Amino acid sequence: MSVFGPDNLPLGVFQYGDQSPRIGAALGDQVIDLTPLELSDTFAEPTLNAFLALGRPAWTSLRAALLELVRTGAVEPHLIPQSAVTMLLPIEVGDYVDFYASEQHATNLGRLFRPDAEPLLPNWKHLPVGYHGRAGTVVASGTDIVRPSGQRKAPDAAAPTYGPSQRLDIEVELGYVVGSPSALGQRVSVDDFREHVYGVVVLNDWSARDIQGWEYVPLGPFLGKSFATSISPWVVSLDALESAAVALPAQDPPVLPYLAGKNLVNYDITFEVRINGDLVSTPPYRDIYWSPAQMLAHMTVNGASVRTGDLYASGTVSGTEQNQLGSLIELTKAGREPITVHGKDYTFLQDGDEVTITAHAGDLGLGEVTGRITPAV
Amino acid sequence: MSVFGPDNLPLGVFQYGDQSPRIGAALGDQVIDLTPLELSDTFAEPTLNAFLALGRPAWTSLRAALLELVRTGAVEPHLIPQSAVTMLLPIEVGDYVDFYASEQHATNLGRLFRPDAEPLLPNWKHLPVGYHGRAGTVVASGTDIVRPSGQRKAPDAAAPTYGPSQRLDIEVELGYVVGSPSALGQRVSVDDFREHVYGVVVLNDWSARDIQGWEYVPLGPFLGKSFATSISPWVVSLDALESAAVALPAQDPPVLPYLAGKNLVNYDITFEVRINGDLVSTPPYRDIYWSPAQMLAHMTVNGASVRTGDLYASGTVSGTEQNQLGSLIELTKAGREPITVHGKDYTFLQDGDEVTITAHAGDLGLGEVTGRITPAV
Numbered sequence: 036m037s038v039f040g041p042d043n044l045p046l047g048v049f050q051y052g053d054q055s056p057r058i059g060a061a062l063g064d065q066v067i068d069l070t071p072l073e074l075s076d077t078f079a080e081p082t083l084n085a086f087l088a089l090g091r092p093a094w095t096s097l098r099a100a101l102l103e104l105v106r107t108g109a110v111e112p113h114l115i116p117q118s119a120v121t122m123l124l125p126i127e128v129g130d131y132v133d134f135y136a137s138e139q140h141a142t143n144l145g146r147l148f149r150p151d152a153e154p155l156l157p158n159w160k161h162l163p164v165g166y167h168g169r170a171g172t173v174v175a176s177g178t179d180i181v182r183p184s185g186q187r188k189a190p191d192a193a194a195p196t197y198g199p200s201q202r203l204d205i206e207v208e209l210g211y212v213v214g215s216p217s218a219l220g221q222r223v224s225v226d227d228f229r230e231h232v233y234g235v236v237v238l239n240d241w242s243a244r245d246i247q248g249w250e251y252v253p254l255g256p257f258l259g260k261s262f263a264t265s266i267s268p269w270v271v272s273l274d275a276l277e278s279a280a281v282a283l284p285a286q287d288p289p290v291l292p293y294l295a296g297k298n299l300v301n302y303d304i305t306f307e308v309r310i311n312g313d314l315v316s317t318p319p320y321r322d323i324y325w326s327p328a329q330m331l332a333h334m335t336v337n338g339a340s341v342r343t344g345d346l347y348a349s350g351t352v353s354g355t356e357q358n359q360l361g362s363l364i365e366l367t368k369a370g371r372e373p374i375t376v377h378g379k380d381y382t383f384l385q386d387g388d389e390v391t392i393t394a395h396a397g398d399l400g401l402g403e404v405t406g407r408i409t410p411a412v
Numbered sequence: 413m414s415v416f417g418p419d420n421l422p423l424g425v426f427q428y429g430d431q432s433p434r435i436g437a438a439l440g441d442q443v444i445d446l447t448p449l450e451l452s453d454t455f456a457e458p459t460l461n462a463f464l465a466l467g468r469p470a471w472t473s474l475r476a477a478l479l480e481l482v483r484t485g486a487v488e489p490h491l492i493p494q495s496a497v498t499m500l501l502p503i504e505v506g507d508y509v510d511f512y513a514s515e516q517h518a519t520n521l522g523r524l525f526r527p528d529a530e531p532l533l534p535n536w537k538h539l540p541v542g543y544h545g546r547a548g549t550v551v552a553s554g555t556d557i558v559r560p561s562g563q564r565k566a567p568d569a570a571a572p573t574y575g576p577s578q579r580l581d582i583e584v585e586l587g588y589v590v591g592s593p594s595a596l597g598q599r600v601s602v603d604d605f606r607e608h609v610y611g612v613v614v615l616n617d618w619s620a621r622d623i624q625g626w627e628y629v630p631l632g633p634f635l636g637k638s639f640a641t642s643i644s645p646w647v648v649s650l651d652a653l654e655s656a657a658v659a660l661p662a663q664d665p666p667v668l669p670y671l672a673g674k675n676l677v678n679y680d681i682t683f684e685v686r687i688n689g690d691l692v693s694t695p696p697y698r699d700i701y702w703s704p705a706q707m708l709a710h711m712t713v714n715g716a717s718v719r720t721g722d723l724y725a726s727g728t729v730s731g732t733e734q735n736q737l738g739s740l741i742e743l744t745k746a747g748r749e750p751i752t753v754h755g756k757d758y759t760f761l762q763d764g765d766e767v768t769i770t771a772h773a774g775d776l777g778l779g780e781v782t783g784r785i786t787p788a789v
Contacts, residue, residue: 130548135631148630156629161572162563166631167544167638171507171719172596181597183714186539186668195538197668200714219549219640220558220789246714252533253525254512254543255632261544262714263596291563291574337560337577337623337639338789342548412597412715 038063039400041105044098045234045269046083049120056081056123060101061269061402065114067105072113074100082127083233083270087214088343091230094214098274122268124175125236126212129342131173131264132334133208133240133350134165136325140353143365148248160288163325163333165347168240169261173346176267176404180241182386182411183262187245199411200243202370203384206351207306207318207361207392210238211327212270213345220338225296228328229273231341237267237306237394237404238348244364244383266346267394267404279303279396283326290329293336299326304396306352306361311389313376318352318361320394386410415440416777418482421475422611422646423460426497433458433500437478438646438779442491444482449490451477459504460610460647464591465720468607471591475651499645501552502613503589506719508550508641509711510585510617510727511542513702517730520742525625537665540702540710542724545617546638550723553644553781557618559763559788560639564622576788577620579747580761583728584683584695584738584769587615588704589647590722600712602673605705606650608718614644614683614771614781615725621741621760643723644771644781656680656773660703667706670713676703681773683729683738688766690753695729695738697771763787 039045039061049066050056058078059066069078074097077086086097104110135141138155141164145154158164182203188195214233217223223231240260247259280300289295304320330347351361360366363383366374373380384390388408394401416422416438426443427433435455436443446455451474454463463474481487512518515532518541522531535541559580565572591610594600600608617637624636657677666672681697707724728738737743740760743751750757761767765785771778 130546132634145630158563158565158572158626158629161565162627164627164631164634166634167546169507169544169716170547171722172716174596181715184599185714186535188535188538194665195535195668197670219551222561222789243714249535250539250541251630251632252535253522253628253632254541255628255630257509257541257543258710258714258716261711261716288571291572293574333635334638337562337620337635338558339546339549339635339638345548412599 040398043271043275043399044101044105045271045275045402047125047268047270048082048123050123051115051120058083058086061117062105062110062114064117066117066120067110068113068115072104072110083125084127084344087212087233090215094233094272095274098272122175125268125270126344126346128170128173129345131168131170132165132347133168134163134325134330134348135350136163136323136330137350137353138324139355140351140361140365143353147364147369163330165330165334166255168264172261173264173266176265176406178265178406179409180263180406181409183243183246184411185243185246185258186249188249195249200245201383202244203408204242204244204363205390206240206242207308208238208240208348208351209304209320210236210266210346210348212236213341214343216343217335217341219340222338223331223335223341225294225299225328225332228331231331232273232327234270234272235276235401236270237392237401239265239390239392239404239406240348241265265404265406267402269402271401275399276302276396279399281321284322284324286324293332294329296328299328301326302396304394304401306392306394309391310376315374315376316358316360316366318359319354320352323349323352384408417775420648420652420776421478421482422648422652422779424502424645424647425459425500427500428492428497435460435463438494439482439487439491441494443494443497444487445490445492449481449487460502461504461721464589464610467592471610471649472651475649499552501550502645502647503721503723505547505550506722508545508547509542509724510545511540511702511707511725512727513540513700513707514727514730515701516732517728517738517742520730524741524746540707542707542711543632545641549638550641550643553642553783555642555783556786557640557783558786560620560623561788562620562623562635563626565626572626577622578760579621580785581619581621581740582767583617583619584685585615585617585725585728586681586697587613587643587723587725589613590718591720593720594712594718596717597715599670599715600708600718602671602676602705602709605708608708609650609704611647611649612653612778613647614769614778616642616767616769616781616783617725618642642781642783644779646779648778652776653679653773656776658698661699661701670709671706673705676705678703679773681771681778683769683771686768687753692751692753693735693737693743695736696731697729700726700729761785
């Protein structure tokens with residue numbers, strides 16, 4: 036279990052005994068049961084969506100009120116150990132969009148998937164490339180991941196075969212949770228990011244590379260991704276994350292005006308990826324090429340609306356160093372150069388393996404997302 | 413308004429005066445207000461989802477009961493003219509998946525988007541290629557379509573520009589509405605198609621070809637599609653459609669066992685596409701390469717679950733003849749060979765244009781989906 040400081044107060048949905056699921060805030064290794072504090076009716080709901088729909092002014096005032104109740108100790112009668120509760124999926128997901136915003140990751144994947152071409156495609160520095168994932172298979176941290184089956188074809192094979200994925204992978208990502216909706220036909224400006232986005236989760240976009248490699252032209256990834264996406268249970272607010280904000284790296288070539296802004300930020304977050312407890316990578320978020328405000332502006336530039344509960348993710352976070360790569364396909368050069376886990380050669384996920392991704396921004400914890408692989412059925 | 417025979421009884425959500433939205437069945441040019449008939453509590457809901465979640469046995473028995481009430485004339489006190497009601501979005505959409513199941517369309521698009529390569533990619537006859545679309549922008553027939561803006565780049569330009577799409581297009585499709593959910597980690601067999609899918613809608617997958625052409629590598633279509641997808645208001649049940657079922661065309665090479673079945677069907681449906689009232693195309697559905705049962709089996713072969721309200725579409729329906737193509741990009745050879753609409757050369761959609769797609773299977777009407785283009789904002 037993660038430990039959360041008194042200025043963080045991330046929100047999540049917990050179940051305690053046979054009581055109804057409801058909303059709590061994390062404080063240290065405790066959950067604050069928010070319902071009896073009577074701050075908002077929305078805290079009795081089984082997802083954060085009703086709270087998220089209240090919008091920025093309510094988020095800010097409720098956070099201030101809760102910070103004060105923590106400071107005065109008024110929350111103490113309502114603390115429950117995190118070890119005594121089950122954390123559920125915090126949001127009912129509307130649409131799930133996955134971006135591809137790490138230059139290092141896009142370059143690495145380009146080299147692996149298209150070895151005979153320029154790794155970074157011509158559009159990549161002009162727009163945050165993204166696609167829609169499957170919202171209905173976004174699952175709570177701790178949910179077992181059944182090894183997916185499907186079609187895959189070796190480059191030299193005449194025809195595809197069917198069977199369990201042999202190249203099951205992770206993708207280390209940051210997910211952004213939309214609170215306030217936008218209207219159909221209206222763009223969201225980069226300056227309105229904080230009006231629409233409530234906070235972040237740690238996200239593992241499980242990926243079956245063999246399935247993905249065969250299916251993905253020309254319409255993009257589908258079954259190689261859609262079997263499961265795990266998110267951390269505690270949604271950390273942008274307000275709490277503000278101390279981790281850093282300026283966005285310079286973008287060259289300059290972006291079109293709808294993607295430009297004076298106050299574009301990124302977050303100085305570091306992930307830690309463990310397989311069966313062994314640390315295998317520490318991807319850094321701060322140098323991601325596209326800011327989350329640009330992702331939101333791009334996603335709505337065509338008039339597409341966002342809804343409360345929409346989730347959009349950064350894409351795999353990879354740094355420049357070998358021990359900063361956010362997927363096994365990168366860490367192992369597509370399986371050709373195994374890494375070492377618990378003293379043994381390791382390429383892709385094996386049945387029974389447990390992957391845990393934690394994240395923090397200095398002292399600010401973002402919690403963890405975890406999942407264990409179970410055999411194909 | 414479409415006219416529906418007494419054996420069809422498609423379901424939709426209507427609003428009459430200032431009464432709450434609720435569920436009705438179409439009969440001729442009337443709506444049967446189902447709530448006072450007390451067949452099911454779910455008919456008082458503002459979407460079909462609760463009814464859909466009841467599953468196949470309930471769908472069948474409720475249809476039998478309604479057919480009998482129509483036969484005896486017991487519905488007559490509950491008829492409201494369709495002209496007096498507003499039809500709303502019939503379902504709350506879970507995930508929206510768009511397939512690419514017409515061989516003729518995939519071949520035509522391959523030639524236009526990748527002129528230097530084989531038009532049909534190597535995976536196309538081994539699996540029904542598909543991708544996730546944006547569920548939150550599936551809109552009711554009649555909703556105005558705001559011309560999307562975004563990035564596009566001419567092949568010979570050095571950099572992309574921003575502005576309203578100049579190549580706004582339609583895609584004529586059939587949409588399948590999922591009723592009964594499936595469990596995460598479990599495959600749905602081709603034989604269980606009718607247990608999970610309730611019925612069909614006519615679907616127009618509006619497409620901005622210039623935006624799509626620039627953005628779509630390597631992760632597939634995104635903003636070129638996500639601004640709007642329109643569906644017809646009346647969901648025609650598979651039971652009603654059964655009279656239109658035809659054997660699936662032979663598939664060569666043979667498909668993998670999870671896609672094979674003895675009773676795979678297609679539907680002998682013909683679309684009529686009108687722009688400002690002028691008939692421009694009549695795409696035939698019957699020769700679509702992949703059956704909807706195969707699409708469902710493929711979509712879940714990796715263990716992805718389906719939810720009540722999920723919508724999956726065939727992809728653009730195009731026949732072999734010039735007057736059977738299901739998109740303007742095909743009808744006009746990417747704008748190079750205009751068609752004639754109301755006596756004038758015509759390539760892509762202009763502001764103010766109204767597109768109406770109707771569909772029928774012999775005497776069985778599927779109704780219509782319509783939308784008018786409004787200027788970019």
